[in-house]
Amino acid sequence: KAGVTQTPRYLIKTRGQQVTLSCSPISGHRSVSWYQQTPGQGLQFLFEYFSETQRNKGNFPGRFSGRQFSNSRSEMNVSTLELGDSALYLCASTTDSSSYEQYFGPGTRLTVT
Amino acid sequence: AQTVTQSQPEMSVQEAETVTLSCTYDTSENNYYLFWYKQPPSRQMILVIRQEAYKQQNATENRFSVNFQKAAKSFSLKISDSQLGDTAMYFCACMEYGNKLVFGAGTILRVKS
Numbered sequence: 001k002a003g004v005t006q007t008p009r010y011l012i013k014t015r016g017q018q019v020t021l022s023c024s025p026i027s028g029h030r031s032v033s034w035y036q037q038t039p040g041q042g043l044q045f046l047f048e049y050f051s052e053t054q055r056n057k058g059n060f061p062g063r064f065s066g067r068q069f070s071n072s073r074s075e076m077n078v079s080t081l082e083l084g085d086s087a088l089y090l091c092a093s094t095t096d097s098s099s100y101e102q103y104f105g106p107g108t109r110l111t112v113t
Numbered sequence: 114a115q116t117v118t119q120s121q122p123e124m125s126v127q128e129a130e131t132v133t134l135s136c137t138y139d140t141s142e143n144n145y146y147l148f149w150y151k152q153p154p155s156r157q158m159i160l161v162i163r164q165e166a167y168k169q170q171n172a173t174e175n176r177f178s179v180n181f182q183k184a185a186k187s188f189s190l191k192i193s194d195s196q197l198g199d200t201a202m203y204f205c206a207c208m209e210y211g212n213k214l215v216f217g218a219g220t221i222l223r224v225k226s
Contacts, residue, residue: 033212043204043216056211088156092214100146100208104158 002027004093004105012111018079021108025072025093031055032074033102034066037088046089049074078110086112115140117207119217126195127225133180134190134220136205146208147181147188152219153201161203164188195224 005024013019025032033056034046045058049068066076072093078085088109092102116139126132138147149161164172164181171179176196180189192199205217 031212033214035214042218043214045213045215048212050212056213058213090158092158092212094212100212101148101160101163102212102214103160104150106155106157 004091004103006089006091006105006108008108009106010109010111012113013081014113015081015083017081018077019081019110020075020077021089021091021110023074023076023091023093023105025074025091026103029093029095029103030072031094032068032072033092033094034074034076035090035092036060037090037107038084038086043090046076081112083112086110115207115209115215117205117215117217119205119220121220122218123221123223125223125225126192128195128197130195131191131193132195132222134192134203134205134222136188136190136217138186138188138205138207138217140186140207140209142209144209147179148206148208148214149177149179149188149190150204150206150216151199151201152204153198158204162190192222197224197226200224 007022031050033048048056052068063079068074088107090107092104094102118137145166147164151159162174176193202219204219206214
């Protein structure tokens with residue numbers, strides 16, 4: 001089985017712009033979670049989607065949003081980018097079975113200048 | 114609120130020796146899951162081991178084992194016969210529900226030859 005894929009892998013944006021990141025889960029996985037990783041704040045949960053519905057949301061401003069499509073692929077969008085949004089964005093997928101094991105993608109490195 | 118604490122920012126171990134990484138957590142739930150993830154320099158998050166809180170038996174995966182002390186809310190990772198490829202950042206994480214992982218700050222482990 002192919003692993004979780006994320007595109008693009010690297011991205012450079014300017015303050016005030018918006019960005020869309022994509023995540024394709026492992027085939028058969030219906031849950032996709034997003035995390036932000038920064039040196040200062042560590043790994044923080046952004047949100048989780050299951051069957052096209054947001055089930056959980058972390059403590060991030062409304063500039064961060066996401067969605068999930070019927071094929072379980074997910075996108076996250078950040079509007080009005082700030083310097084502090086520079087981070088590694090990781091997505092993870094799971095079957096939502098009792099194992100709750102999440103499998104991570106390689107991440108998208110976002111740099112905001 | 115759910116919190117995870119890793120008190121060892123960095124550790125080092127000689128190849129072939131054993132090392133233990135510490136983790137404590139706080140949760141008000143009785144049912145939850147605990148994980149150790151490894152993040153090598155490639156930044157790919159890899160699941161190392163998983164423990165269900167309702168299971169008293171400590172989880173083991175080859176050279177990796179945990180010491181789960183539920184009453185003390187402690188979840189340490191033991192790596193036996195350390196290998197150079199074990200060099201990575203190790204994250205302890207807790208999941209109460211909804212595929213939301215709460216991570217500790219991480220421990221950098223360096224295996225020396």
